Amino acid sequence: MLSKAIAEALNKQVQMEAESSQAYLAMASWADIQPGLDGVAGFFFQQADEERMHMLKLMKFINERGGFAVVPALEQPILTYQSLIRVFQEFLKHEVAVSESINELVHLSLAEKDYATHNFLQWYVTEQMEEENTARILNDKLELIGEDKSGLYLFDRDILAYRGKK
Numbered sequence: 001m002l003s004k005a006i007a008e009a010l011n012k013q014v015q016m017e018a019e020s021s022q023a024y025l026a027m028a029s030w031a032d033i034q035p036g037l038d039g040v041a042g043f044f045f046q047q048a049d050e051e052r053m054h055m056l057k058l059m060k061f062i063n064e065r066g067g068f069a070v071v072p073a074l075e076q077p078i079l080t081y082q083s084l085i086r087v088f089q090e091f092l093k094h095e096v097a098v099s100e101s102i103n104e105l106v107h108l109s110l111a112e113k114d115y116a117t118h119n120f121l122q123w124y125v126t127e128q129m130e131e132e133n134t135a136r137i138l139n140d141k142l143e144l145i146g147e148d149k150s151g152l153y154l155f156d157r158d159i160l161a162y163r164g165k166k
């Protein structure tokens with residue numbers, strides 16, 4: 001049975017995953033209407049689906065453990081970007097914030113001696129390490145490319161390979 005504090009904290013994480021999904025869906029839609037960024041659009045459409053899966057996994061766990069998973073209200077995410085690098089900077093910033101939130105949850109689960117939740121959260125710890133790493137690599141590549149059009153062409157062409165690494 002989840003304590004009130006853990007149930008609340010897990011529900012906050014449900015909200016964060018839902019917000020991530022919305023934010024990445026907006027990035028996907030923005031990329032989708034830019035010329036030549038269909039690879040980036042595909043990457044963020046998939047990332048949005050993945051975040052929704054993270055949310056659902058949390059919701060199932062909360063309900064299975066005697067809590068009540070609350071479907072959160074969501075604010076509209078950032079809809080437009082000035083450049084591709086801005087999108088990826090925001091992606092990294094977002095993933096770092098999610099990792100911090102997962103760390104807090106792990107800390108709370110130990111403080112509350114909730115080892116079932118602690119065990120459940122390990123999947124998220126690993127997932128966040130991978131996602132942060134992917135976001136860093138993609139930011140580094142864009143820094144390197146700068147305004148080089150052929151570099152951007154290759155970046156867009158190859159980006160979906162980073163989905164396969166997960």
Ligand code: OFO
Pocket residue numbers: 017020050051054094095098127128131
């Ligand atoms: Fe939910 O995995 Fe990143 O944010």
